[in-house]
Amino acid sequence: MMPEGMTSPDLVGLIERWVVSTLGLSGNWAPVVLLGAAGAVAAIMLTFVAVFAGPVTWVERRVAGRLQSRIGPNRVGPQGILQWLADGIKNLLKEDLIPEAADSLLFRLAPYLVFGGMFGAFVVLPFSAVGIAADLDIGIVYVLAITSIVVVGLIMSGWASNNKWSLLGGMRAAAQIVSYEVPTALALLVPVIISGSLSTQGIIRAQGAWPWEWNIAHSPLAFAAFFLYFVGALAEGNRTPFDIPEAESELVSGYNTEYSGFRFLAFAFAEWANLWIMSAVATTLFLGGWHVPGLEEIVGAMGAKVADTSVLYNLAGLVVFTAKSSLLVLMVIQVRWTLPRLRVDQLMSVSWKYLVPLSFVALVGTAAWMLAVVEVPALDVVARGLTFVAFAFLTVSGFLRARQNRILASEKRDWKWFI
C-alpha cells in the first residue's frame, strides 16, 4: 500500500524528470517538457492500441475458425498473422465516401469522437508498477466518464449518415450503452470500497499477488460483482450477445453502414480498443492487476526490497497483466462466437430488471460484509478460501467440459485447439 498523500510514479512524470535531469533545463521549460512527455506517452499508447487491435482481429478470426471447424485467415504471413496489416492497408486505400445527403461535418466528426472516447481511457490503464500514463486520483470515475463520450459519437454517426438503418443502430447504441452504464458503474464501486481508493494503481496495490488476495475473492458479493461488471462491459462494448446496435442480420451494419475507408477503421479500432479496456479494467479491479505472484516473497527472502522503478519488476508486471487481460479477451471472443443476440426489449429488461438491482445488492452487501469482517476476522479467511475454490472449480470444469466436447466430436488431439 502506498502511504497516504503520495501518488505512485507514472510514465509522464518519469519522462519529465528524466528529460529535465539529463538536459539540465530550468523551471521555465516545465510546460514544454510536460507537453512533450505527454505526447510521447500518447504515442506509446496509440502504438499499443494499434498493435493490439490489429493482431487481436487475427486472433478472433482464428478462434472463430477453430470454433466453427474451419481454418480462418492463413495466407498473409505465417499462419495469416499479418492479415491485419493487409486489412488495414486495404481500408486506408479505400475511397473516403461521404453520402451526398449526409450531414458532412457530423459524419466526419463521429469516428474521432468514438475513437477518442475509447482511447482516452488508456490514460489510467496500468500495465505495471510505473507503466501508466497518469495515475489520476479519480481513475475509475475518469474511465466511466471518458468512455461515455463514445455514445455521443455513435448516435452522431447514426444520425449524420441520413440512413434509417444507421439511425436505428445509433438509437439502439445510445439506449443500450446508457442503460448498461448503471450496473457497470455500480459493480465497479465494489472493488473501490474494498480498496478504499478510486485510483487504478491504488486499487491494484491494495490487492495481493496471489489469487486469494484478489478483489474477486474478497467475498461472494465481489465475486458476483465481477460477473456483473463483465456482462455490463460486454453490452457497453457492443459485443455479442449484446451487439444489437450493429446486428448485421437486422440493421445491415447499424451505425457504421455508410462509413468506408479509414473512418470505418476508426470504428473498428474503437471496438478492439474497447475489448482491451474492458479486460484491463476487470484485471485491474478484480484480478490483482500486474502483481507478480511470489515475487515479493522471493525478493524478501533474498533480503532486498522491490523498487517500483526497477525495469525487471515492471517487465514482469507487464507480462502478468497482459496475460491476464488476454485471457479475458479470449473469453470475450469465445462468448461472441457462441451466443445468439438478444432483442432490444430483452436487452433493456436484463439491464434494468436484473443487473441494476443485483449490482445494488452487491454494493450494499459488500459494505455490510466489510463491517462484519471487522467484527469477525475469521470470516475473511473462510470467504477468500471458498471463493477461490469456487473460481478454480469453475475454471477447471470449463476446461474439462471443453475436453469432453472434443472427445464427443472425436476431434484429433493437438495443441492448436486453443487457437
Next chain:
Amino acid sequence: MERIVLRQLDRNQGEMLLNMGPHHPSTHGVINFLLQADGEIIKQAIPEVGYLHRGMEKIAEQTAYHGYMPYTDRVDYLAAIFANHGYALAVERLAGIEVPPRAEYLRVIASELNRIASHLIAVGSMVMDLGAFTPFLLGIREREKLNDFFEELVGSRLTYNYVRIGGVAHDLTPGFAERVLGFLDRFIPFLEEYDRLISYNEIFVGRLANIGVIDAGEATAWGLSGPNIRSSGVSWDLRRDDPYSVYPDLEFDVVVGKGWRGVLGDCYDRYYARIDEMRQSVRILRQAFARIPEGDIVAPKVPRKLKPPAGASCYAAVESARGELGYWVASDGTDRPTRLKIRTGSFTAMEIIKTKSRGLMIADLVALISSLDVVAPEIDR
C-alpha cells in the same frame, strides 16, 4: 407500391417507411419488405416479391417434357430433388408411365438426403439471423458431406437434375449405401450436439418462443404447407396424406408442433419441427437402404417425344423441404405442356407475413421470416 404505404403513414406519431430489402442480409434472397414502422415496432410489413421472376411457367410452354427437367432444379436451389420429383410425378401421371420400384427408392433416398441438407440450411440460417454464427457453420459442415454424397450419386452438388420422367438418371455407386449409413450414425449425435449448443440456449428460446404465433386455423386458411403447417399443430404431410412414390411402405412419424417452449405454432415450434424432421428423414433413409430392390432405374419404354392426350391435365405434389411443391400440367396433345403451374411452399409462407407482422419488432420480423424458411426463387419462379 410505396405510395400505398406512404398514404397510411401517421407522421404525427413519428412513423416511418422503411425499405427492408431487396438487398438485406435477412430477407433470404431478393425480396423487399415495406415496413411501416414506429421506431422498432412494426405496424405492418408488406412483402414485395417478383425480383427473381424468371418466367419458368412460360419457359415450360416452349420446352419439351423431357427438356424441362433441368429448369425445375432452379425452382428451389436448396432442395432441387423435390422440384425434379414433383415434375416427373405430374408428367408420369399425365402420360400414364409406370416407374420401376428401384427408381422409386432411389428417388426417396435422394429426397430425404436433400431434405436433411435443406433443413440444415434452414435451421442454420435461422440461428444466424438471431446472431449466432457458429451453429450455422457446423450445419454447413454436415451439409458438405451430403453434398459430397450428391456429387457421387448425381454428379452435381446443387442443381441435381437427377430424376427422369419414368425413373432416375443414375444408379447407386458401389459402397454408397455404407457410406451414407455411416454418416447417418454420426449425424444423430451431431443433432444432439446442435441441440446442446443452440436449441436449448435460453437467449435463443427467448427470441423465438411466443413470437409469430400461427394457429391451426390460420395455417390452413393461408395455405401454409410442410413443416410450417405441421408446427401449427395440423398433422398434414403429403407423404402420408396424398401418398406418392414408396412412402406408404415406409415407417415414419409426422412431426407436429408441440408448443413446448411457448404457444403452439410459434417460431420455436417451426424451428424445432425441422430438427425433428431430420431425425425422421434418418429413419426413412435407413429403411430405404434396407429395402431397396434390384431392377431397372428407369422405365423401359418412355417415348422420346411424350405426347399426353389432348385436354388432359394433372396436379401432382410432393412434400418438399419447404412444403407442398406441386405441378399442374395441362396437355394439348403436343410434346410440350400447354400450361404448367408450379405451386411452392415459400409462396404461401411469404404471403402470411403481411398479417403476422403486425406489432412485431424488427428483430422479431427477422425471426419470423427465417422461421418460415422462405427461399426467394421458389416464390417467384
Next chain:
Amino acid sequence: MTLDEIAANVTGSLGEGAVTVKSDGEPCLVVEPAMALAVMRELRDRPGLEFGYLRCLSGQDLPPDRMAVVYHLSSISSRGKLTVRIEVSRERPAVPSVVGIWPTADWYEREAYDLLGIDFPGHPDLRRIMLPDDWEGHPLRKDWKDPPEIYGIPTTRKAALDAVRPPEGLPKVEPKKEAGAGAAAPDEKPPAAQEQE
C-alpha cells in the same frame, strides 16, 4: 367421397345446375362463374366436405374464346381431394375472388391477374405481383408476342448482338479458316447440345 357424391351434396343445397361433373381429362367439378362464391363457400363449410385447404389456384388460357381458373382443394380432416374448374369468356375474363373464403387465394389471384389478365372482382388489392407495375400485357396468354425491346433491353438474340457490336472502324478480327470450316459442318452438333441430351 367420389366426385358425384360431392356434386350431389352441393346441388342438394344450391339446386340443380350449380355444378356439373367433368370426368374426362382431369376429373373435376365445373362451376358457373355466377354461382362460384356460393359453391365455394358450400365446399368449405358443409359438414362432410370441409375443403378448407386451397392447395393451388391456376389460370389457363384456352384460345380462341375461353379462359379457365382451376382450384385444387384438399380437406385436412378427411384427406379428400377435389378439383374445381371455372371457365369464362376470353373477351372479359372475370372470376369472383375467393379471398374471403381462402385468404391464401390473395397472391394466387394476383399472379393469375398478372400473368394471364384474369380479373377477380372482389379482390382487395388486385395488382401485379411478379412483373413490374408498369408492365404492359400478360405474358402467359397464348397470343403474347415479345415486344422488340423491354426497358431498353432487346429481346431477340440478333438485336442483342447488334447492341453490343463494336462500331465501324475498329480493326476486325478474322476467324481462322480451320475453325470456320469445322463449325460450318452441318452434321456436327455443338458440344453443348450433346451434353443436354
